[in-house]
Amino acid sequence: MVKRIIYHLCNLDSFIYNKIVFFIRKPQCKEMPHISGKIYMVSGRGSISFGKGVRINSSLKSNPIGGSTRTILFIEPGAKLLIGDNVGISNSAIHVSKSIIIHDDVMIGGDCRIYDTDFHSVLYSERMKKIDTGVKCAPIIIEKGVFIGTGSMILKGVTIGEKSVIAAGSIVTNSIPPNEVWGGVPAKFINRISDI
Numbered sequence: 001m002v003k004r005i006i007y008h009l010c011n012l013d014s015f016i017y018n019k020i021v022f023f024i025r026k027p028q029c030k031e032m033p034h035i036s037g038k039i040y041m042v043s044g045r046g047s048i049s050f051g052k053g054v055r056i057n058s059s060l061k062s063n064p065i066g067g068s069t070r071t072i073l074f075i076e077p078g079a080k081l082l083i084g085d086n087v088g089i090s091n092s093a094i095h096v097s098k099s100i101i102i103h104d105d106v107m108i109g110g111d112c113r114i115y116d117t118d119f120h121s122v123l124y125s126e127r128m129k130k131i132d133t134g135v136k137c138a139p140i141i142i143e144k145g146v147f148i149g150t151g152s153m154i155l156k157g158v159t160i161g162e163k164s165v166i167a168a169g170s171i172v173t174n175s176i177p178p179n180e181v182w183g184g185v186p187a188k189f190i191n192r193i194s195d196i
Contacts, residue, residue, distance in 0.1 A: 014038050039071050046075030046096060051085035058091060069111055099139040106142050109150035116140045116156045163193060
């Protein structure tokens with residue numbers, strides 16, 4: 001009985017916390033995502049849009065294989081994050097400098113990272129300036145039905161084609177065609193998917 005009361009109080013705490021975050025950040029929502037745990041969302045003057053049926057795990061309890069991380073959505077000023085219908089995100093970090101579009105039915109496994117920016121210039125002289133002007137950014141598009149395995153990283157300028165699969169622990173640096181399995185560091189073609 002006591003365990004059940006503690007469980008419900010913890011869930012109520014997360015529910016209220018997430019409602020406050022959504023009230024402050026004001027993302028566009030077809031409907032409020034189902035969030036297990038507490039989401040971390042920074043939108044500055046950027047925009048976030050959620051479709052219907054979005055599920056987000058954001059705690060150790062909600063997905064132990066995702067590590068002890070939370071789901072973090074960080075959108076820089078002027079950037080946009082579009083999340084389609086029936087998307088699942090688990091204890092992952094998404095940082096948007098320009099644009100990231102996640103289409104319908106995408107599954108993002110535990111502890112993934114999706115970054116459309118290098119964060120810092122590769123040139124020492126640029127990197128050491130107070131404002132690093134040499135940072136490279138490029139939009140990311142994740143097409144419908146993609147599955148991204150746990151611990152993977154998707155980097156700037158990548159488009160992942162419809163229904164493709166990224167193997168766990170991969171680093172994706174190049175665009176991937178539809179209906180293919182890719183994996184490794186950096187990710188390479190493994191095989192075609194025959195979806196009957």
